[in-house]
Amino acid sequence: MIDVTVENFDSEVMAASATQPVLVDFWAPWCGPCKVIGPLLEKLEAEYAGRFKLAKIDSDQQQQLAAAFGVRSIPTCVLVVNAQPVDGFLGAIPEGKLREFLDKHVPPAGEPEEDVVEEAPAELDPQAQLEKLQQTVAADPANDDARFEYIKALLLAGRDDDAKVAFAPVIAKTALVRRFDSLQRWMDALDFAATLPDGAKAAAGLDQRIAANKRDFDARFAKARVLIAQRRWTDAMDELLEILMRDKSWNEDLARKTYIAVLDVIEPPKPKVAEGQIPPDDPTVATYRRRLSSVVLS
Numbered sequence: 516m517i518d519v520t521v522e523n524f525d526s527e528v529m530a531a532s533a534t535q536p537v538l539v540d541f542w543a544p545w546c547g548p549c550k551v552i553g554p555l556l557e558k559l560e561a562e563y564a565g566r567f568k569l570a571k572i573d574s575d576q577q578q579q580l581a582a583a584f585g586v587r588s589i590p591t592c593v594l595v596v597n598a599q600p601v602d603g604f605l606g607a608i609p610e611g612k613l614r615e616f617l618d619k620h621v622p623p624a625g626e627p628e629e630d631v632v633e634e635a636p637a638e639l640d641p642q643a644q645l646e647k648l649q650q651t652v653a654a655d656p657a658n659d660d661a662r663f664e665y666i667k668a669l670l671l672a673g674r675d676d677d678a679k680v681a682f683a684p685v686i687a688k689t690a691l692v693r694r695f696d697s698l699q700r701w702m703d704a705l706d707f708a709a710t711l712p713d714g715a716k717a718a719a720g721l722d723q724r725i726a727a728n729k730r731d732f733d734a735r736f737a738k739a740r741v742l743i744a745q746r747r748w749t750d751a752m753d754e755l756l757e758i759l760m761r762d763k764s765w766n767e768d769l770a771r772k773t774y775i776a777v778l779d780v781i782e783p784p785k786p787k788v789a790e791g792q793i794p795p796d797d798p799t800v801a802t803y804r805r806r807l808s809s810v811v812l813s
Contacts, residue, residue, distance in 0.1 A: 516557050516569040520577055521812060528570050529808050532595040533796045536567040536621050541574045541581055541591040548607035549590045555610050556592075559617065566621040567594075583812055594620055597796045598804040644668060656684065663694045667780060670698075671746075675705055697776035701743060708744035717741070732758050732765050739773065748781045752803050759810045774807055 519527050519539070528537050540556055542549035553571070560569040574581040574589055584593055584600070593603040594616075604616060648665035651658060662685060669678035682698060689696040711717040718741055724734035735758050742751035755777075758770040782800045 516560055516571060519570045519572045519580070521579055524580060524812060525805055525809050528595055529598045529805050530801075531568055531570075532598055533801050535565065537595045538567055538569050538617075539584070539593045539595060540569060540571045541584070541586045541589050541593075542571060543573060543575045543589055545575075546589050552590050552592075552607040552613075555613060559610075559613060563617065563621060564624070566624065567617060579812060596620070598801065598808065641668070641672060645672065652681070659685070659688075659692055659695070663698065664784060666698050670701060670705075675702070678702065693775070694779050696772075697779035700773055700776040701780055704740040704743040707737070707740045711741070729757075730761055732762065732770070736766075736770065736773075739770075743773075743777060748777050749799065749803070752777050752806075756806060756810055759807075763811060771807070771811065774803075778803060778807075 517523075517527055528539060531537050538556065538560075540549075540553065542553060556569050560567065572580050574586055574591075584591070588605060590607060591603065591605050593600050595601070602616070602620060604612075608616075645665070645668050648661055648668055651661040652665050655661065662681065666678050666681050669675075669681060678698075679702065682695075682702070685692070685695050686699075689699050718738065721734045721738040721741070724731050725738065728734075735754055739751045739754040739758075742748075742754060752774055755770045755774040758765055759774070763771070778800055781797075783797055
């Protein structure tokens with residue numbers, strides 16, 4: 516168990532969750548139910564012997580963290596895996612329910628580490644991969660994961676028109692499925708970059724505007740979209756971070772949403788692992804998730 520503050524949140528929760536689930540317990544000294552569930556959580560952390568980590572956050576002292584997680588009442592517990600909240604519960608639930616909750620998410624006991632990750636299958640060439648994804652989508656049009664990977668592969672192959680055709684059946688889902696919204700933002704960036712009359716000259720003009728006024732967020736966002744169209748992913752996120760460091764909620768959270776979209780499209784498919792285990796996170800994605808967290812919570 517560790518007490519978490521804004522200063523150590525990034526290392527003790529976000530980074531730590533890449534290697535083991537982190538259960539974040541929002542509590543306060545005056546909260547009666549917190550005094551009931553707190554000792555139970557500490558007991559289970561010891562009993563589960565490293566299968567999850569308990570992080571306690573005093574919601575009175577760390578109001579910024581509580582607000583970031585949308586905490587409205589305590590105790591509130593949130594399970595974080597790979598820097599993302601995946602589940603949670605409110606109130607002082609009984610020990611049996613706590614065990615049920617944990618057993619849904621934490622690795623099973625006694626599994627040797629060397630047997631966790633399956634050997635990766637031989638990689639298909641891009642064309643064969645595209646054909647395989649196309650067949651999967653054709654066989655199961657409701658398979659959102661396969662459709663996401665198929666559209667992504669088409670965009671990476673430069674087949675923008677084909678990607679839009681494949682995207683059309685799910686365009687209404689962009690408000691419900693975040694990764695589809697992320698694909699939409701990528702395609703919008705491609706369309707935006709295509710409207711610029713002279714790519715190099717336009718980019719230079721944006722740089723001049725930014726040099727003259729570091730708070731010219733329209734220019735910074737336009738530059739980020741051009742970088743996305745060029746698949747310069749980390750450069751695009753760096754530019755979006757420059758906006759977020761100066762105005763976290765600019766233009767209805769547009770910079771943060773676009774940053775998350777880039778994370779979605781660059782994250783490789785997770786390798787298969789044994790049931791209950793956590794697949795390893797992509798190092799670039801993990802680094803830029805932590806950078807986003809650090810800026811948003813600062």
